[in-house]
Amino acid sequence: MLVQGKHYRTIWLKDGDDSIVQAIDQRLLPHRFVIEDLRSVAEVVRAINEMHVRGAGLIGAAAGYGMYLAAKEAAHTENFDEHLLQSVNRMKASRPTAVNLEWAVNRQLIAIGEGQNVVEKIAIAKETATRIADEDAGFCKSIGLYGVKLIEEISKRKAGEPVNILTHCNAGWLAFTDFGSATSPIYQAFDHGINVHVWVDETRPRNQGARLTAWELLNHGVPHTIIADNTGGHLMQTGKVDLVITGADRVTRNGDVANKIGTYLKALAAKDNNIPFYVAIPSSTIDWHIKNGLEEIPIEQRGEEEVKYIQGIVDKKITSVLLSPAQSPAANYAFDITPSRLITGLITERGICQATEAGLLGLFPEQLEDK
Amino acid sequence: MLVQGKHYRTIWLKDGDDSIVQAIDQRLLPHRFVIEDLRSVAEVVRAINEMHVRGAGLIGAAAGYGMYLAAKEAAHTENFDEHLLQSVNRMKASRPTAVNLEWAVNRQLIAIGEGQNVVEKIAIAKETATRIADEDAGFCKSIGLYGVKLIEEISKRKAGEPVNILTHCNAGWLAFTDFGSATSPIYQAFDHGINVHVWVDETRPRNQGARLTAWELLNHGVPHTIIADNTGGHLMQTGKVDLVITGADRVTRNGDVANKIGTYLKALAAKDNNIPFYVAIPSSTIDWHIKNGLEEIPIEQRGEEEVKYIQGIVDKKITSVLLSPAQSPAANYAFDITPSRLITGLITERGICQATEAGLLGLFPEQLEDK
Numbered sequence: 147m148l149v150q151g152k153h154y155r156t157i158w159l160k161d162g163d164d165s166i167v168q169a170i171d172q173r174l175l176p177h178r179f180v181i182e183d184l185r186s187v188a189e190v191v192r193a194i195n196e197m198h199v200r201g202a203g204l205i206g207a208a209a210g211y212g213m214y215l216a217a218k219e220a221a222h223t224e225n226f227d228e229h230l231l232q233s234v235n236r237m238k239a240s241r242p243t244a245v246n247l248e249w250a251v252n253r254q255l256i257a258i259g260e261g262q263n264v265v266e267k268i269a270i271a272k273e274t275a276t277r278i279a280d281e282d283a284g285f286c287k288s289i290g291l292y293g294v295k296l297i298e299e300i301s302k303r304k305a306g307e308p309v310n311i312l313t314h315c316n317a318g319w320l321a322f323t324d325f326g327s328a329t330s331p332i333y334q335a336f337d338h339g340i341n342v343h344v345w346v347d348e349t350r351p352r353n354q355g356a357r358l359t360a361w362e363l364l365n366h367g368v369p370h371t372i373i374a375d376n377t378g379g380h381l382m383q384t385g386k387v388d389l390v391i392t393g394a395d396r397v398t399r400n401g402d403v404a405n406k407i408g409t410y411l412k413a414l415a416a417k418d419n420n421i422p423f424y425v426a427i428p429s430s431t432i433d434w435h436i437k438n439g440l441e442e443i444p445i446e447q448r449g450e451e452e453v454k455y456i457q458g459i460v461d462k463k464i465t466s467v468l469l470s471p472a473q474s475p476a477a478n479y480a481f482d483i484t485p486s487r488l489i490t491g492l493i494t495e496r497g498i499c500q501a502t503e504a505g506l507l508g509l510f511p512e513q514l515e516d517k
Numbered sequence: 518m519l520v521q522g523k524h525y526r527t528i529w530l531k532d533g534d535d536s537i538v539q540a541i542d543q544r545l546l547p548h549r550f551v552i553e554d555l556r557s558v559a560e561v562v563r564a565i566n567e568m569h570v571r572g573a574g575l576i577g578a579a580a581g582y583g584m585y586l587a588a589k590e591a592a593h594t595e596n597f598d599e600h601l602l603q604s605v606n607r608m609k610a611s612r613p614t615a616v617n618l619e620w621a622v623n624r625q626l627i628a629i630g631e632g633q634n635v636v637e638k639i640a641i642a643k644e645t646a647t648r649i650a651d652e653d654a655g656f657c658k659s660i661g662l663y664g665v666k667l668i669e670e671i672s673k674r675k676a677g678e679p680v681n682i683l684t685h686c687n688a689g690w691l692a693f694t695d696f697g698s699a700t701s702p703i704y705q706a707f708d709h710g711i712n713v714h715v716w717v718d719e720t721r722p723r724n725q726g727a728r729l730t731a732w733e734l735l736n737h738g739v740p741h742t743i744i745a746d747n748t749g750g751h752l753m754q755t756g757k758v759d760l761v762i763t764g765a766d767r768v769t770r771n772g773d774v775a776n777k778i779g780t781y782l783k784a785l786a787a788k789d790n791n792i793p794f795y796v797a798i799p800s801s802t803i804d805w806h807i808k809n810g811l812e813e814i815p816i817e818q819r820g821e822e823e824v825k826y827i828q829g830i831v832d833k834k835i836t837s838v839l840l841s842p843a844q845s846p847a848a849n850y851a852f853d854i855t856p857s858r859l860i861t862g863l864i865t866e867r868g869i870c871q872a873t874e875a876g877l878l879g880l881f882p883e884q885l886e887d888k
Contacts, residue, residue: 176841176842176845177839345848346845348721348824348840348841349747350719350721350745350746350747351745353840353841356824356825356840356841356845357840357841360841360842360845361841361842361845363845364842364844364845370845370846371845371846371847371848372824372825372841372845372846372847372848373824373847373848373849373850374721374722374746374778374779374824374849375721375745375746375747375779376720376721376746376777376778376779376782376853377778377779377848377850377853378782379779379781379782379785379853380778380781380816380850380852380853380854381850383781383811383853383854384811384816406747407745407747407748407751408745408746408747408748408750410750410751410754410786411747411749411750411782411783411785411786412782414750414782414785414786414789415781415782415785418785440754440755445751445755453719453727453743453744453745454727454743455829456827456829456838456840457838458826458827458838458839458840459838459839460836460837460838460839465831465836465838466831467827467828467829467830467831467836467838468548468829468830468831469719469724469727469728469827469829470547470719470724470727470728470731470732470743471547471731471732471735473735474547474717474727474731474732474734474735474741474742474743475741475742475743476742476743476744477716477742477743477744477748478744478745479744479748479751479752481751482747482748482750482751482754483751483754
């Protein structure tokens with residue numbers, strides 16, 4: 147999407163020198179826009195591990211490009227396969243719980259294996275890395291093309307008055323290679339001249355909304371307003387929200403959604419006020435093996451320092467400040483479960499369906515279990 | 518309540534020199550505990566206006582003490598009444614929307630008017646100031662004595678396992694002269710050896726929970742954990758909350774509650790998980806003239822800088838940092854309405870009642886309208 151008027155993805159091969167991977171260093175957003183050169187597997191591993199790049203789709207793409215660099219590095223060693231496997235292990239260990247990371251690395255391994263010689267292996271790795279990134283963008287774009295119809299309909303009903311969309315966390319292009327999941331219908335709408343306005347939940351404790359989603363929308367020119375996470379209920383009570391779209395970290399076979407902590411509260415408020423609540427996901431987010439979100443999805447607990455300290459900018463310096471009494475403990479649950487009964491529908495790359503097993507299988511019949 | 522092992526109120530006359538009012542300067546909490554001497558009406562007005570003191574009960578008490586200083590100052594002028602009225606106007610203008618402020622000033626005016634001479638007027642003003650502060654503490658204490666029964670019952674049912682209570686914002690002793698409203702049953706329970714643990718919503722954007730409620734509980738020794746406002750739903754889904762108690766800024770005749778933004782979202786989650794949700798209020802918070810909270814209570818909008826910037830401490834210096842893109846707008850609605858249907862009960866100084874007109878009139882029959 148657009149940054150300072152120019153189109154960017156989150157990660158790409160450097161123009162004119164395809165031995166260098168370039169990526170936006172997201173740690174510094176929204177305060178500084180820095181493009182980082184990643185010249186080695188070590189640098190890719192560090193970028194993933196230290197969250198210069200984050201978000202399921204982007205981590206997968208970064209791993210894909212990392213494997214391309216791994217193949218190039220292995221070409222300069224005596225034992226290509228052994229060196230490649232060392233890189234595989236380092237890459238997989240960079241963020242061990244990221245499903246897309248392992249998936250992308252394995253896909254590359256298989257693809258590279260089919261090359262007849264080192265030159266061919268490198269060419270295949272480069273092509274596969276690009277394909278992984280393109281596919282991610284393609285899925286997100288499809289989500290946008292289906293989701294925009296929801297916005298269009300509301301816009302017609304409101305006779306062109308702004309369609310107010312509330313979103314939580316960052317399910318934007320910064321979490322993928324382009325377009326995003328929850329944001330993709332919004333960008334589609336905006337680019338086609340539909341009058342939209344986005345309420346951006348700041349999304350404590352890590353503030354991905356206020357830092358990343360707001361920055362994305364600002365740079366692409368989409369009208370938006372940052373709000374404290376407490377605010378959505380009031381906005382819905384008073385008719386200021388037409389539609390909620392969030393992303394998800396994991397969706398069960400029956401449509402329960404694990405997403406950033408606080409999503410459940412917004413879904414309750416949407417239900418209480420008859421406001422449509424949609425979750426936008428590429429199908430890679432669906433875990434076909436589990437059904438009950440509350441019982442089967444473990445909720446990550448992170449460090450208390452993310453609640454007690456916050457990072458911002460003062461005097462042009464990125465600074466972390468303590469918000470609470472130093473001795474008070476804090477808890478930091480990263481996700482919550484939104485039960486499918488609260489979800490109006492799921493927006494996927496194959497279309498929109500009900501948040502039910504039947505709904506999902508209608509779009510993904512290949513997941514029908516054998517009897 | 519206790520601060521560093523010693524009992525404090527939020528405001529009092531200085532021990533050994535009753536010409537000086539002393540108050541905790543709450544702007545610096547939780548990072549610094551500073552007691553401020555207020556020696557003149559001008560200093561009291563500044564303390565109220567710049568929020569060294571805040572919270573309905575405390576503002577009323579501060580105004581009461583301010584009028585005592587006003588009477589003393591007027592005694593040194595040629596025209597006592599004229600000078601007193603000047604002070605009244607300055608005091609009332611210090612925070613024009615604070616109902617308790619005007620109420621306390623008027624009460625003092627009437628009381629002082631009954632003095633036969635200047636010496637007597639000053640004595641009455643001092644006595645009335647003390648009475649206003651004592652009454653505030655007394656109402657809060659009564660709330661605690663009624664509310665503690667709810668906690669006791671749960672504690673018995675849980676066979677002494679910790680009773681987990683979630684609260685939002687600061688309806689603690691810092692907002693009154695002592696005990697608080699929502700916190701009063703908690704302090705009662707703790708002081709009587711009941712095993713309690715408090716989930717403290719940080720309460721963005723002004724973080725009264727993380728700054729003030731956590732500090733209160735820490736100093737009094739009550740086990741507590743700070744959480745992002747997004748977290749309550751997850752905790753309730755997973756059985757980690759037994760009871761919710763909040764305060765209120767205004768309660769309608771039929772039991773709708775206006776309280777700090779985000780209260781409504783927690784009430785929805787409590788309802789969805791069958792968790793009792795109580796609102797603790799002194800009866801001065803009830804607006805007997807209105808019925809429908811959503812239609813009749815205007816919601817204050819505050820400056821966007823409270824959302825975009827946050828204050829914390831770094832290198833022992835209280836510092837404000839920018840959290841979001843500087844050009845992104847933010848909205849800052851201060852309150853939301855929790856409809857009475859989501860409220861299990863109201864805890865008042867006269868007992869606990871249903872959040873309905875009948876419930877409230879049962880405790881406050883003097884508010885029955887003439888036919």
